[in-house]
Amino acid sequence: MTDTPGTEPRFDPLIHPSPRISLVAILAAADWVDFAYLKEQLALSDSALSKHLSTLEAAGYVDTRRPSTGRRRSVRASLTTAGRAAFAGHVAALRGIINTAVDHDDAL
Numbered sequence: 001m002t003d004t005p006g007t008e009p010r011f012d013p014l015i016h017p018s019p020r021i022s023l024v025a026i027l028a029a030a031d032w033v034d035f036a037y038l039k040e041q042l043a044l045s046d047s048a049l050s051k052h053l054s055t056l057e058a059a060g061y062v063d064t065r066r067p068s069t070g071r072r073r074s075v076r077a078s079l080t081t082a083g084r085a086a087f088a089g090h091v092a093a094l095r096g097i098i099n100t101a102v103d104h105d106d107a108l
Contacts, residue, residue: 019042
């Protein structure tokens, strides 16, 4: 099967890798999420999670805050408007692929 020009799904390569799309999906469901929660849910090391957050923040998709409570300092993350738009577009592209596969399966 060949693709018709203009119908190929367009992924956001920045959020497509599995850890990042999972990270963005968690952030999309909340206003702010603590680093510790993200680390636990994604089963990532501190350094791996920090790298993904930094990459997404550099692209303008994520905002991070480092509030201090006495001597303790934490990290919280949130999706920006651009990050939410990128995630929504990526999900739409994935749905397009799934719909194509279902339509193709129904035609068999």
